Amino acid sequence: MFSVVFPGQGSQSVGMSNEFYNKFDLFKKIYKEADDILGYSISKLILEGPAKELNLTQHTQPAIFLVSYSIFRLIKEEFNIDLSKAKFFTGHSLGEYSALCCAGLYSFETTLKLLKSRGLAMQNAVPDGEGGMIAILGSDINTIEQILDENKKKFQCYIANDNSNFQIIISGLNGDLEKCVSVLNTLKIKNMRLPVSAPFHCKLMNTATETMKKILLNTELNDLKNKIISNVTASEIENKDLVPDLLISQINSKVRWRESIEYIINKNSTYFIEIGPGKVLSNLIKRINKTVKTLSINFEEDIKQINLND
16 A cells, blocks of 8 residues: 655755656646746746755745645646555645645645745744754664753754654754754764754744744635645544644644654555655655655656556
8 A cells, every 4th residue: 555745845956847847738837827826936946946046945845845736736637647545645844735735635726825924934933044953863863852851951952853763853043053063973973954044843933833823724624535644743634623733733843754654654554655856755764664665756757657556
């Protein structure tokens, strides 16, 4: 049984989806609709850049969603492959919005507008350049939680993403991150600063949470056609009316990606199809469980490899 996963921020690159856009009129049509909805040419940013503009959170979030949604539509309408038969849909951070849209809960237009607002709110929650994120490699979450707890009087950093068995992302203000790095280096724990300008998925995002709360609680919900795994709970969303509160919590809560994938595998779904730019999620899933099968869809040739009987 297969499941479908949708990537989040960090998967973007200038020129992503170029082959699809150049070859399929459906892609051009959807991109034009997105430009009209957003009021600027998100399609040009995706196809031509510049990277500096594409990497701004307010642009990155709708851009990655647009690529993912367009590929999902293309697979169904041009190749007659029905991914809605998946056991679960889930996405990493903003990818959860892609999953919810493709599962029918939010319309295409609504999702674009939500992610435009979410990107702006998250970008503005902390002054540009005052906070960031660090990837910690080769250490498990219990070890990192203990380090943060033992040093909480020296600095305040937060686990933002539990991505895989040996990849943890932490968020914080720059001064706190520097102190944390010093401790990690002393303990010979490998770490690296990520190219983001804000500390996502922690309580430093509280102003963004308040902004999105007002928007999400007043956004219309359609019927949910597929089972969704929540980033916040790492389990199935049992009732569509719970979605707004979960998305609100998601902004300042850690992304429980490792646990989400383990939950799906334990439900006997061992084939993951990644819909969106790059192969970040496929690589993470392989680190979580080496025995499962993954397929990332970035080119037409990838679509031809889809086998829903796996």
